[in-house]
Amino acid sequence: MCLFRRMFFFCLLLASVPLSVLHAESGDHPVLIISSYNPDSHQTSRNISDFMDEFRRLGQTEPIAMENMNCKSFSEAPLWKSRMEQLLSKYTGGQSPSLIILIGQEAWASYLSQEDSVKGSIPVFGALASRNAIILPDDSVNLKTWMPKSVDFFNDFPHSHVEAGFVYEYDVEANIDLIKKIYPHTRHIAFVSDNTYGGVALQAHVVEDMKKYPDLDLILLDGRTNTIYTISDKLHSLPPNTALLIGTWRVDMNDGYFMRNATYTMMEAAGNLPAFTITSLCLGYWAIGGVVPAYRPLGKEIAQKVAYMLSHPDKKDKDVKIIPNEVVMDSEVVKAKNLDISSISGPIEMVNESQSFYTHYKYFIWGISMILCFLIIGLFVSLYFYYRTKKLKDELEESEQFLREAKDRAEESNRLKSAFLANISHEIRTPLNAIVGFSDVLVSDDYSGEEKDSYVNIIKSNSHLLLHLIDDVLELSRLESGKVTFKYEKCDVVAICRYAILSAKQTCRKNNEYTFDSRFYRFELFADIQRLQQVLANLLSNADKFTENGSIILAMEVDEARKSAVFSVTDSGCGIPLDKRELVFERFEKLNEYVQGTGLGLSICKLSVENWGGKIWVDPQYTGGTRVLFTIPLDIE
Numbered sequence: 001m002c003l004f005r006r007m008f009f010f011c012l013l014l015a016s017v018p019l020s021v022l023h024a025e026s027g028d029h030p031v032l033i034i035s036s037y038n039p040d041s042h043q044t045s046r047n048i049s050d051f052m053d054e055f056r057r058l059g060q061t062e063p064i065a066m067e068n069m070n071c072k073s074f075s076e077a078p079l080w081k082s083r084m085e086q087l088l089s090k091y092t093g094g095q096s097p098s099l100i101i102l103i104g105q106e107a108w109a110s111y112l113s114q115e116d117s118v119k120g121s122i123p124v125f126g127a128l129a130s131r132n133a134i135i136l137p138d139d140s141v142n143l144k145t146w147m148p149k150s151v152d153f154f155n156d157f158p159h160s161h162v163e164a165g166f167v168y169e170y171d172v173e174a175n176i177d178l179i180k181k182i183y184p185h186t187r188h189i190a191f192v193s194d195n196t197y198g199g200v201a202l203q204a205h206v207v208e209d210m211k212k213y214p215d216l217d218l219i220l221l222d223g224r225t226n227t228i229y230t231i232s233d234k235l236h237s238l239p240p241n242t243a244l245l246i247g248t249w250r251v252d253m254n255d256g257y258f259m260r261n262a263t264y265t266m267m268e269a270a271g272n273l274p275a276f277t278i279t280s281l282c283l284g285y286w287a288i289g290g291v292v293p294a295y296r297p298l299g300k301e302i303a304q305k306v307a308y309m310l311s312h313p314d315k316k317d318k319d320v321k322i323i324p325n326e327v328v329m330d331s332e333v334v335k336a337k338n339l340d341i342s343s344i345s346g347p348i349e350m351v352n353e354s355q356s357f358y359t360h361y362k363y364f365i366w367g368i369s370m371i372l373c374f375l376i377i378g379l380f381v382s383l384y385f386y387y388r389t390k391k392l393k394d395e396l397e398e399s400e401q402f403l404r405e406a407k408d409r410a411e412e413s414n415r416l417k418s419a420f421l422a423n424i425s426h427e428i429r430t431p432l433n434a435i436v437g438f439s440d441v442l443v444s445d446d447y448s449g450e451e452k453d454s455y456v457n458i459i460k461s462n463s464h465l466l467l468h469l470i471d472d473v474l475e476l477s478r479l480e481s482g483k484v485t486f487k488y489e490k491c492d493v494v495a496i497c498r499y500a501i502l503s504a505k506q507t508c509r510k511n512n513e514y515t516f517d518s519r520f521y522r523f524e525l526f527a528d529i530q531r532l533q534q535v536l537a538n539l540l541s542n543a544d545k546f547t548e549n550g551s552i553i554l555a556m557e558v559d560e561a562r563k564s565a566v567f568s569v570t571d572s573g574c575g576i577p578l579d580k581r582e583l584v585f586e587r588f589e590k591l592n593e594y595v596q597g598t599g600l601g602l603s604i605c606k607l608s609v610e611n612w613g614g615k616i617w618v619d620p621q622y623t624g625g626t627r628v629l630f631t632i633p634l635d636i637e
Helices: 012-016 041-057 074-089 105-112 172-182 197-212 228-236 260-270 299-311 331-336 357-390 392-442 449-481 493-507 529-545 601-611
Strands: 031-035 064-068 099-103 124-130 162-168 188-193 217-222 242-246 275-277 289-293 319-323 325-330 348-351 489-492 513-517 524-527 551-559 564-571 616-618 626-633
Touching: 031 041, 031 105, 041 064, 041 099, 041 124, 041 299, 041 489, 041 493, 074 105, 074 197, 099 105, 099 299, 105 124, 105 162, 105 197, 124 197, 124 299, 162 299, 172 197, 172 242, 172 275, 172 289, 172 325, 188 197, 197 217, 217 228, 228 260, 325 331, 357 392, 392 449, 489 493, 489 529, 493 513, 493 524, 493 529, 493 551, 524 529, 529 551, 529 564, 529 601, 529 626, 601 616, 601 626
Parallel strands: 031 064, 031 099, 099 124, 124 162, 162 319, 188 217, 188 242, 242 275, 275 289, 325 348, 513 551
Antiparallel strands: 289 325, 489 524, 551 564, 564 626, 616 626
16 A cells, blocks of 8 residues: 555455445345446445445345456456456346446446447446546557547447446646646646556547647656656656646556655656646645546435436436536645736635634744743743752763663664664565566577566566565655654544455465454544555564464454554464564564565554554463554544
C-alpha cells in the first residue's frame, strides 16, 4: 500500500457492507452493483456504504448483489470485456437483475463494449466515471504505444441502456485557458498520465482537445512507457516556457502501484515548473490550481435516483447528470510564486487559505512569547545553577551509568548492523541470482515459448521481492528521520480491517484460515489510512509466515477507559519466546535466520504506531501462538 505499491490487494468497497456479496434468493431480481475494482477504494467504499444506508432508509426491499471486475492496470484492458460478460452471465433467468449500477470507468467501458444480446434491456445506472472514454482494445494492440481515439458517452453512445447516472467532465480547454492567463508565455504543455484505463482515456481526451491550440506543443509523460524515475528525469529536461498539467498517477509501466509519495518525487524533480491539475491530484501541496470536477459523496443521491427508477419502470427518459467543474487554486502556492490571478473570471475556490488571526500572525506571536520566556528564565537562572551545583554529584553518577548503557547500545547496534548487512546481502543475492540466471536463459533459443514465459514470471517475482526489500529499508529510514508526514482523516476502521483480511487471504501461500472478529459493524475515527493498512498488512503477513495450516484472527475493540481503539492479530503458529518479545520490535532483529525477510517489518509497525500516539506490544499471557496488539487514540484530529 511497499506501502500498497504492489498492485492492489482487494477492493475496500466489499468491506463497506455486512457481506462480501449479497446473493439474491432464487426467483428474486436483485439490484446488481458492478465495481471496476478501482484502486481509489476509500472513495468507492464510502459511496457504497452511503448508498446502502439511504437505499434501505427509503424503504427499498430489493436484494443487492455485488460484483468486482478486479481491474488493475491498463495492461489487462483486453480481458475486461470477457470479464464483464462472465459477470453478466451469472445473473440470467430468474436471477436477472432489475437494475445494474456500474461504478468506475472500467466497468462502464466494459459494459458498453458488450453485444446487445449480452446486455439485454436491463436499465443501467453509471457513476464515478468520466463522459470521455476510449473503446477497449483487443489482444492484437500494443498497449504501450497505442494512441486511442477519445469517445464521448453522450454523442457516441446515444442508444445505450445507461438511463441515469453521474459523470465527470474533465475540461481541457478551461485548464489550458487558465494556464495561459497566469503564464501567457507558455509554449509547451507537459501532460502526466498513468498506466490505468482512466489515465489512458484522459490522455486521449487531452490529445484531442489540444488540437484546438496549434500554438502549443503537447508533451506526453505517459505512465504506460515510464516509471516514476524516468518521468522525473524527463521533468528535469523539459524546455523553457513549459507548464505541467497533471492527470492521474497510480500505476506505472511495470504495474507498480504508487500513492502520494510518487507525486512528491515528481514535485522535487520539477523544480520551479508551474504545475496545474485537471483531476485535483497534487492540489494542496504542489499544483497551483486547476479547473476540476466538484467531487462530492454521491452514495445517497445514487440511492435516491435508483429507488425512483425502480418505482417508475415505465419512464425511460435519460437522466445522466454531469458533475459541474470549479476553479480551485492553492492560496499558499499562489502567494509563494507571487502570481496575479485577477484575470480569472468567475468564483474561485481557494485551498490552504489562512483564516484566523493566530494562523496569520503565529510567528510574530511565537517570537513575543519566546522573548517573554527568556526574560522569565533569566530571573531564575541563578537559582537553577545553585540547585544544579548541589545535584552535580548525583548527575555525574547518572551520566556514568547512562554512558555505560549507551556503550552497550552502541555495541548492540554495531552487532545488529553487521547481522543486517550479512542478512540483507543474502536476501538481495537470492533474487538477484534468479534474475541474472534466468535473464541469461531467456536469450537462448534452446527453450520453448512456454518455458520462457515461466522464466519471465520467475524474473518478475524476484524483481518484486527485491523491490520490497529495498522499500522496507527506505521506509524505516524515512520514519526514523521524521520525514514522513502522517495524514489523518476520518475513516471506517472496520472496513479497513475487513479489507486487510481479504487482502491477506488473496496473497497468502499457506493453508491458513483468516477471521475478522469485532462487535462493531462500522466504527469511524481519525487515522492515517495508508499507515494503518501497512501495519495490518505487516502483522498479518508475519502471522502467515510463522503459521502452518492454522488460524489467524484479526480483532478490533474499543477501550473506553483509555480512549483508544485496540487491534490484535492472533495466530496459532510457533510463538515467540518470553525473553524475545521486546526484541522483535528492534531493527534488523530476526528470531529465525532461516526465514526470508530483513527483520524490519515490526520495526516499521512500531514507528508508525508510536507516531500516531499509540502503543504496540506482544501479549505475554497468550500461549497458543503469538498475539500482537496495537492501539489508535480516539481523540486524533
